[in-house]
Amino acid sequence: MLKLGGAFAIASLSSIACAATLFTNVKGYTLNDDAELVTFSNILIDDGKVVSLNVSAKDTKAGMTDDVSITETIDGEGLVMLPGLIDAHGHLxxxxxxxxxxxxxxxxxxxxxxxxxxxxxxxxxxxxxxxxxxxxxxxxxxxxxxxxxxxxxxxxxxxxxxxxxxxxxxxxxxxxxxxxxxxxxxxxxxxxxxxxxxxxxxxxxxxxxxxxxxxxxLPTQSNAVYKRQLDAAGKHLLSNGITSMHDAGVGRGVYDFYIKQAVQAELPIRIYAMISATDPDLSKLLGKGPIRDANDYLYIRSVKAYGDGALGSRGAALLAPYSDAPHQHGLLLTQPEDMTPLFTSVIGAGFQLNYHAIGDKANHVALNEFEKTFTAIGGSELRNRIEHAQVIAPEDLARFAELDVLPSMQPTHATSDKNMAEDRIGKDRMEGAYAWQTLLESGIPLPLGSDFPVELANPFYGLHAAVTRQDRENQPVKGWYAHEALTIKQAFKGFTLDAAYAGHMEDTLGTLTPGKWADFILVDQDIFTIDKKDIWKTQVHATYIAGKKVFSK
Missing domain, CATH: 3.10.310.70 (Diaminopimelate Epimerase; Chain A, domain 1)
Incomplete structure (x- = not known):
């Protein structure tokens, strides 16, 4: 492995380069580098990357554009083309x-x-x-x-x-x-x-x-077991239009396994991996520095830490007792006295720290610790994250943008939790719960994911939940705390550009703009024009990574 700019570049053993290909007859959508929504009817791809959008009819007829020879033309059959969707929080x-x-x-x-x-x-x-x-x-x-x-x-x-x-x-x-x-x-x-x-x-x-x-x-894990799991998960995600995911917490065994798979060019999707903060070898792995595969199938430069439990099991740490269990406050999985050494070691090593926090207490102490760490050693530029950020004290909502700490959130958690969340925390505390629009308006990017397998991996379920605040049976009729719903463009950005940004990969992923990897999907309906209640019904017809078809319906 070669050390380049402080990171290791893993040389692939097989080429993923594609011939210059023009996809025509598509109804394409992407964001540009200014996060503006743009449309296109064709896209030119060379060597696995986007060359240009909306190639002129003259150039198409001549078979040449931008000094690139068009060697293959593929008819998109009028399907909708979107960038490959990125799940910013899952467990592969x-x-x-x-x-x-x-x-x-x-x-x-x-x-x-x-x-x-x-x-x-x-x-x-x-x-x-x-x-x-x-x-x-x-x-x-x-x-x-x-x-x-x-x-x-x-x-x-x-x-x-x-x-x-x-x-x-x-x-x-x-x-x-x-x-x-x-x-x-x-x-x-x-x-x-x-x-x-x-x-x-x-x-x-x-x-x-x-x-x-x-x-x-429990039965001992092995690379053979990991491989079966990886193959099953990869096929499932690709069939749902996910081309990249952020793996929220991997131990040393999986860390080594992913590197081996990347070297052998056998990762089915792109992985932004977070090292588990509880792994005994954490300090050794931090010492190795960030690792980035030259073909962007694997990037390891973050650590996942565990602040509290979940709301459903009353493990989420709350500032005040549970409304339906007055003797319980939830659980802090990382004790306060352990937070400063953890934050200092991870951020001090130049790694992004992604802190699991669901309850308002866990979010509050995490924000406090981030602020203290930034004052002491810096590191706010690392795009540190709070994973889930579900229940936040209202006075803490603005602190995410103030500290440049990204709230990495999962829209289907809200529609899954709507039957019990208010019972758990009471109506008053709902002001800061699942507050997507409030956080976005404060000026912070909002990377979105699913937390699969906690929730189903289908990203169109997440897009639907984000814009409707409803389950797939259209309940509740007016949406659950509907003022926190996102627009379809905001939700789309959360599953593309914001997710790429949260993984320090917006330079190569997240949009179908020239120079980035040609990761895209062809779907059967236009999520920007259909009735939003039908977004979850979207079917993926084909998935491409670096211009290569990796799934076909």
Missing amino acids: LGLGANLLEVDLRESTSAANAAESVAEYALANSTQPWITGRGWNQELWSDRAFPTSSDLDKKVSDRPVWLTRVDGHAGWANTKTLTLAGITKDTPTPVGGEIVKDANGEPTGVLIDNAMALVEPY
């Missing part, structure tokens, strides 16, 4: 695992989820562990946490470990609790909770840092 291998494990997203009760687990266990009889994800007690009629006995009735011979939809709680059967040595006498870890019944016995649900009690016993 987590999505792959979710696609390969038992999926509980549609479960209607604990018993129904346990039945799905039993069916999966029967079909996968040789697996030593049964793992899965997606349960959400807030969608069940009793809205109660499940228990180990619910699972024991169906699967008792093998350990079962099922992660909640938000990834901030796990559900275990008795076999798993026994294997991990979790009893009524097990102390509750700092930043976590072992949910217990009236007799003090563990119920089978572990929240946030308590999940670490089980993790050492």
Whole structure:
């Protein structure tokens, strides 16, 4: 690997260059470098990058433009062309695992989820562990946490470990609790909770840092497992029009795996990876400096830190108690005394720090720490981020722009949380919750994503939620706190140019402008002119990265 400008450039083993190709007969949209929406009917691509838009009929007929020979012309058949969409916050291998494990997203009760687990266990009889994800007690009629006995009735011979939809709680059967040595006498870890019944016995649900009690016993990961997960996730994302994603928290094993895949030119999509702040090798990885693949398939120059838990499991850290649980304030996963060393080491090494904060307390202490760090050592130019930024004290909203800290947000979280968020925090605190338009108007870019597999990865679901503040059944009719909705242009920018900017990649990604990679999608409807309630129905017909077709319907 060559060290260039303080970063490592990874030389690809295979060329991705394409012949000069003219795509015609498209209804194209992109933002220009001034974030203005422009349209085009054709696009010329050479060596995997955009040469020009709207090539003249004269040049097209001559087969030559801008000293580039047009060797191939492709008819876009009147489809809508958009830049490849960028998901600014997801979990790539987590999505792959979710696609390969038992999926509980549609479960209607604990018993129904346990039945799905039993069916999966029967079909996968040789697996030593049964793992899965997606349960959400807030969608069940009793809205109660499940228990180990619910699972024991169906699967008792093998350990079962099922992660909640938000990834901030796990559900275990008795076999798993026994294997991990979790009893009524097990102390509750700092930043976590072992949910217990009236007799003090563990119920089978572990929240946030308590999940670490089980993790050492889970099946060992390997590059072969990572590869299966990567392939499954890559195919899924490309079919949904996502050409680039920001991977929110990878450990040393995945870090090494991604580099190997980049060197071998075997990454299916572009990855902006955040190193997990909890990885034991963090200081060593920071010492290696940023890593950027010459073909922009991999860029590692940020760290993901963990401030609190999730709202649904009451793990989000709040300044005042939960409205529906007055004895709870949520959980701080990174303790206050650990924040200064973390911020100083990451930002001091020239890495962007991306801090997970959902509750108003977690957001408040993160903003305070960013301000203190910038005063002490600088680093505001690194485009540091707060991931999720869901519930913010109103007086803290303007501080994002003042500090140049990007709120990296996920629109479908709002439409998923609308049935419980007000119960959790009360109407008064909703003033600073899911406040997309307020944050944007304060003068800060707003990178958007999905947080897959917590939410579905389809970016058109996110675009729809952003502009309607409704679920896909058009509820609520007038939108949920609709004054915070975005325009379609704002939402489009969040999934393209703002997301690229948040990953320090706006120089090569995010728009279809000359000199940038020709990453684009062809879709069946015009999201800028159709009724906004139908945006989520958009279907991807083809996906291209660097001018090469990587998905076709």
